Amino acid sequence: MEGALLSVENVSVYYHTPQGETEAVRDLSFSVQKGEFVAVVGPSGCGKTTMLSLIMGLNPPSAGQVRFPLGPCPMGYMLQRDNLLEWRTLEKNTVLGLEVQHRLNGESRGQTVALLKKYGLGDFLSHLPGQLSGGMRQKAALIRTLALDPELLLLDEPFSALDYQTRLTLADEVFAIIHEEGKTALLVTHDIGEAVSMADRVLVFSDRPATMKREIVLDFPRSMRPLARRESPAFQEYFAAIWKELQQ
Ligand SMILES: Nc1ncnc2c1ncn2[C@@H]1O[C@H](COP(=O)(O)OP(=O)(O)OP(=O)(O)O)[C@@H](O)[C@H]1O
Ligand SMILES: [Mg+2]
Structure with missing residues (x-):
């Protein structure tokens, strides 16, 4: 497909363990376009x-x-899990990837600190992770990733360890950050509301082995943020459609 950043083509996966063979994925195909936000629920x-x-x-x-x-x-x-190192400050945690890749210099450090400031963590640069809230820690983990300037972000249940209110507000912020930074994202979640509030398109997976049950394109204005989407009538309709699909 034109413009596809990622193309998964007829993929199957078997795990072999002493207990036997597990078929985890069966004949799965989908693609993700550059700049798109795709959610997977299953x-x-x-x-x-x-x-x-x-x-x-x-x-x-x-x-x-x-x-x-x-x-x-x-x-x-x-x-x-944010995997922040408890003995390193917030700033030192977010430049860790750069350091490991030997890309840490005045410029890359400056860009990372600028991201921390831009997204509301500027007052906490020398705090330790233990002095931050769960939501702030997750946001720091995202900025640590963004510091490496990836094209595609893979998000695996990134909000599931947080309390409900924090999840909603952090999802709203993360959505804004991903759009602002022009990234492509693939989000895996159990949470239908999270998928519908954040994505351009939702892929519904079947029970194991994962196969594609349905693809649902979400028709929200591009600038409409997750909290606003949750207030719209379309949100309930998409939610119900995906819920029904998962029950079948
Ligand atoms: N390394 C592994 N070796 C053997 N089996 C595995 C391995 N990783 C996963 N599995 C099996 O493959 C299946 C799919 O696991 P996977 O972790 O991909 O599911 P998931 O959809 O991410 O689950 P969850 O929603 O709980 O995170 C499960 O039955 C699991 O036991
Ligand atoms: Mg999983």
């Missing part, structure tokens, strides 16, 4: 994280292929 254990590790290249598909038609695609991750 039942627990259906194979969503497996699909993300496949895209990251952490394990190979048993059949099919994952392609990046526009060329090499630097990726960043935001996971359920």
Whole structure:
């Protein structure tokens, strides 16, 4: 497809363990366009994280292929756990990836600090992670990833460890950051509301082995943020449609 940053083509994955063989993903195909925000919803254990590790290249598909038609695609991750190092300050945590890749210099540090300030963490640069709220920690984890300037962000249940109110406000902020920074995103979540409030398109996966049940294109104005979407009548309709799809 023209403009596809990522193309997953007829991919299947089997895990082999001493207990036997598990089929995690079956003949799955989809693509993600540059600049698009795609959400994946599916039942627990259906194979969503497996699909993300496949895209990251952490394990190979048993059949099919994952392609990046526009060329090499630097990726960043935001996971359920923030993996901040408790003994490093917020600033030192967010430049860690740069440091590991030998890309930390005055300029890249300045850009990272600018991101922290722009997105509301400027007053906490020398705080330790333990002195921050859960939402702030997750936002710091996102900025740590953005500091490496990835093209594609892979988000695996990034809000699921947070309380409800924090989830809603952080999802709203993360949406704004991803749009503002012009990133492409693939979000995996159990939470239908999260998918409908953030994505341009939702992929509904079946029970394990994960197959594509349905693709739903969400027709919200591009600038409409998650909290505003939740107030709209269309939100309820999409929510109901995905809920029904998951029940079948
Ligand atoms: N490294 C592994 N070795 C063997 N089996 C695995 C491995 N990783 C995952 N599985 C199995 O593959 C299936 C899919 O797991 P996966 O973690 O991809 O699901 P998920 O959709 O991300 O689940 P959740 O919603 O709970 O995060 C599960 O049955 C799991 O037990
Ligand atoms: Mg998972």
